[in-house]
Amino acid sequence: MASENDIDQLVRAQLVELLKGGFAPNVILLREFNYDKAGVMLEGLHFSAWILLGHIRARHQTLLNFMKAPADNPEVWPDAHWPENHVPQSEQEWNQAIDAYAAELDEMIQLVQNPNTDLFEVQANGETRSWAAMTTLHHTGYHIGQLKTIGRQLGVW
Template structure:
């Protein structure tokens, strides 16, 4: 006879591991880090073929949205930015290389902090300050959102002949 407590814990750990893989990317898809690796500063502001966003705007949008979902998940008093205006930068390029590097570093650190949330609590329980959202919901939303926009970054790089 199976010990349900151990089986449930094993299944929970498998789910957490799979969610982490989903958040970090890879497997059959390029990671966010792959998508932004080796970009020249000049390419960050280009909007090819009348596309509405530059690579910088997509990266900054990923940073802002992921930060918002992280903060929403851990802070009942968090105030989200105004949608959509505050989620999309107006500038097509970062102010400088430091702004670019800070955005990339924050995306990575916020992802790592969210992964710690996954490991530390009940991922199924509705957040008390939400409308039914859970850590599981937010994990799936972050993964979906980031992968969607990572693909857009790769598409822009392909159009600019700056992809593998």
Template structure:
């Protein structure tokens, strides 16, 4: 792929992951959430916003680690990807989780934007996955769970 096409694709992937394009961004979905609502589980739903935030953090970190290290060790599905329900989440735990999501997202984007990496080349320790697939996986997965956060906020009557 010629350099200008690869640069264009990298920019589109970055925008898809960070800006949401046609979707609410993750940052917008969690902004201004009252602390008491972080752990509330609406009737007939299996998890809270906190559990979704932690799931996004864990899954994104897993994708980053898989994409960047041949020493990657797979997590057990679903147990390692979901945290149990809790009654309270401190402001510091909340902010730390959000900061880690941003940091890991930025680290992943640095992989994607590094022109030494062929977005289409199979990750040597994988089963045919490549950086392009992993970027689309992060975008898709995070958008799905971001929408769930918005729905829960609507059910809790704390959305715009």
């Protein structure tokens, strides 16, 4: 039978793998997406890759803030932020947004990996840090799938 410590380490390792994107690493997919296609909105969709990245980051930041300081950030599911501009102003802005997402993801991963981070302590809002990490990976995975589909339609992959 696995020890409590072994189970804790296993859960943390699995969360980290899935936060990164599992078999399709999120940061790599974002970096592969052509900047010149990041603002294209396909017919029937209300978002471009740029809008998706902004939405992913806004939700990710909310959940990361909760994980860092749960008592100060109890609102974990505010109204969805969808950027109004569908085109990045420059390739530099696109790359900076990806860099910022990667840094925020690394920060969340460091929290998950830290054995001093209590992933299962129920906070005043009824949620846990593990819930925030799983919500992040689920939400990001959903929208990365949309981004991947857009990219395929636009000939990125």
